Amino acid sequence: MRYDVVCPICGVINRGLYLEDSDGNMECIRCRNITRYPAFQKIKRMPVFSMEHKIGGQEFNDVVLAAYTLCEVYGQGPEVVTSNGEIVNVYPIIGWLNHLLGTEFTMEKRFRMWDVAECYACERLDYNDPISAAEVRDILPGPLLRYAGGTDLADLFLILDGTKDLEPGVVARKPLSYTADIVACRQVLARYFSESEEKTSLNRLWNLLKLDRKQRVCVTDPLLSDVARETLFLPARVIVFLATEIKKKEFWETWKKLKEKVYHDEILKEYASSELKDFRAAGKAMPVPGMKSSDYLIQNSYFTFYGTPKELQDKPKYYVSDDDRLYWWDGSDEVVISEEGEAWLQKLALEYKELLNLETEEEKGADQFFQDFILLLVELDDTFKRIFPFQSMFYDFLQNGHKKEYRAAVGLIRKAAEENRKEGEAIRFLTGSWELTSRRVTFNPGRVRMKQLMSVLANRKLREKYFGF
Numbered sequence: 001m002r003y004d005v006v007c008p009i010c011g012v013i014n015r016g017l018y019l020e021d022s023d024g025n026m027e028c029i030r031c032r033n034i035t036r037y038p039a040f041q042k043i044k045r046m047p048v049f050s051m052e053h054k055i056g057g058q059e060f061n062d063v064v065l066a067a068y069t070l071c072e073v074y075g076q077g078p079e080v081v082t083s084n085g086e087i088v089n090v091y092p093i094i095g096w097l098n099h100l101l102g103t104e105f106t107m108e109k110r111f112r113m114w115d116v117a118e119c120y121a122c123e124r125l126d127y128n129d130p131i132s133a134a135e136v137r138d139i140l141p142g143p144l145l146r147y148a149g150g151t152d153l154a155d156l157f158l159i160l161d162g163t164k165d166l167e168p169g170v171v172a173r174k175p176l177s178y179t180a181d182i183v184a185c186r187q188v189l190a191r192y193f194s195e196s197e198e199k200t201s202l203n204r205l206w207n208l209l210k211l212d213r214k215q216r217v218c219v220t221d222p223l224l225s226d227v228a229r230e231t232l233f234l235p236a237r238v239i240v241f242l243a244t245e246i247k248k249k250e251f252w253e254t255w256k257k258l259k260e261k262v263y264h265d266e267i268l269k270e271y272a273s274s275e276l277k278d279f280r281a282a283g284k285a286m287p288v289p290g291m292k293s294s295d296y297l298i299q300n301s302y303f304t305f306y307g308t309p310k311e312l313q314d315k316p317k318y319y320v321s322d323d324d325r326l327y328w329w330d331g332s333d334e335v336v337i338s339e340e341g342e343a344w345l346q347k348l349a350l351e352y353k354e355l356l357n358l359e360t361e362e363e364k365g366a367d368q369f370f371q372d373f374i375l376l377l378v379e380l381d382d383t384f385k386r387i388f389p390f391q392s393m394f395y396d397f398l399q400n401g402h403k404k405e406y407r408a409a410v411g412l413i414r415k416a417a418e419e420n421r422k423e424g425e426a427i428r429f430l431t432g433s434w435e436l437t438s439r440r441v442t443f444n445p446g447r448v449r450m451k452q453l454m455s456v457l458a459n460r461k462l463r464e465k466y467f468g469f
Contacts, residue, residue: 007031035367057435057442059297059320062093069093073105078115080139087120087138095291104287110140111284114152114237122256130252133160147283149276151235151268154178159241159251178271185230186242192227193246205243209236209262216263233269236262293334294322299439308438309429318443327390327455329462344449345456348412349466355411359404369401373410380417384424384447386434393458405469409457416453420446 002016007028017026024036061083068081069090081088094105110116116139121130136156140148166183193201208216208224209231219228231239240258244251272280298319305317323341328334337345380387389397400406424446430437456462463469 007033007035033367058299058301062297065090066093066097069097072109073097075109078109078112078119080109080116080120082120085124087116087135089138089141091141091144091288092291092296094288096293096296098288099290099292099296106285106287107140107144108284110144111148112152113139113148113156117156118255118259121252122259125253125256131160133157136160144283147280149280150272151178155235155238155241158182158238162245163242176269176271178269181230181234181269182238182242185234185238186246188226188230189239189242190246192223193243196223202243202247202249205239206258206262209239209258212263213265231263231266233266235266235268236264293328294320294325303436305438305440307436308440312426312429312438312440312444315426315440315444318439318445318448323452324448325455326452326462327459329459331461341452344452345466348416348453348456351415352408352412352467355415356404356408358411359408366401369407369410370398373397373401376410376414376417380413380450383417383421383427384450385427385430385442387447387450387454389454390458393454396460403469405467409467409469413453413457416450420449422446424450 001018001020003019004013004015005017005019005026006013007026007030012028012030014026014029019026025034026036027034065081065083065088069088072079072081072090073094081090081093090110091107094107097103098105113136117131117136120135124130137145145153163182163186166179166186189205192205196204204224205227208219208228211219213232216228216231219225227239237255237259240255240262241251243249244254298321300319308315321338322335323338325335326337326341329337377387377389397406397410423444426441426444427447429441434442456466
């Protein structure tokens with residue numbers, strides 16, 4: 001069988017070659033370099049980043065959540081970001097987006113607490129608790145709850161906690177409070193159910209809630225007239241909850257069936273002072289402060305160092321910093337190199353200079369450099385695990401392997417690998433899922449330094465600053 005093959009050195013097409021007979025070797029008709037066609041070469045596959053700015057693991061998950069958060073911010077509906085079925089606190093995510101995009105996004109949608117909680121709970125009716133108090137607090141982080149206030153938040157906690165702790169005496173003590181109106185309404189409903197026929201009481205009540213305001217004002221039924229007056233200033237959801245609590249029914253299941261059919265034309269009383277309303281409005285309008293990428297991507301959850309092997313218990317915990325983001329360094333304050341990182345880079349610069357002085361002007365064959373480079377990358381991945389070159393760096397080095405600066409850089413990688421090999425041996429404790437393994441294993445100092453070195457060599461501006469090429 002004949003093959004048409006492009007020479008990887010000069011790019012000319014060599015046609016009609018019998019590669020089976022030469023075990024894949026060919027001599028280019030133009031440049032006369034001998035190379036081996038990859039299809040006949042048994043070499044381990046070397047994974048290479050296919051996206052210039054890709055990061056992996058939990059950090060990648062955080063970036064994806066940020067993309068979903070943009071959908072939440074721009075969306076008009078009550079849907080919010082969830083992960084594994086749980087509401088995500090998007091406050092730090094929006095802070096990061098504001099930093100990246102120069103925007104002033106707020107938590108405006110999350111302040112529509114009833115709409116968000118209702119949407120969430122009505123999708124989880126198969127759960128024992130469609131929404132919990134903790135999940136309500138996940139909608140807004142603690143410091144922002146003071147700006148939420150109002151009847152939405154009160155109704156949610158009323159539904160979660162019930163009215164068992166609301167004393168009847170509150171009506172006399174705080175007659176103008178929302179709590180007093182809730183207690184009074186419960187007393188009205190309790191009286192209605194005690195005087196109504198058991199089989200029809202709930203249906204009659206639901207039919208009342210389906211009337212518009214003008215119709216409810218005109219209700220003359222002696223059993224329902226008092227309830228009708230309560231509906232003029234209390235939300236239908238409150239009436240439904242109090243009724244389901246008294247009758248020991250499931251609120252969210254009932255509410256999902258009724259919510260599109262009941263009234264929404266109540267006129268709430270003014271429970272908050274003008275000063276309090278202004279305070280809440282100002283808080284809701286505040287943009288979320290910007291958050292730098294290194295602060296956003298730091299991993300400090302419960303599982304970050306969970307299951308650390310006893311041999312590594314005394315090792316320091318490692319958190320993502322700007323030194324892990326050297327690929328994105330551009331001289332601005334977006335990525336700030338630490339003092340430790342600066343000292344390390346200066347050390348590398350001296351070592352690189354020494355290696356460069358040992359290189360001669362004599363060119364190494366491109367095919368030999370290619371083979372040495374690939375085998376080194378394979379060795380790095382075998383030793384440290386998941387040490388991949390960025391795509392730009394990979395092809396940059398392949399195309400410039402004849403230059404002594406690049407050969408010296410490969411020598412620097414090889415030297416760093418030997419220096420970090422011992423600390424990198426911690427990766428042997430890796431078992432099962434990478435993401436669930438303690439970061440004392442996956443982010444051991446040896447592996448981290450090798451990742452950082454690959455980032456430096458992929459960043460041409462940073463490479464020029466310290467290595468001069």
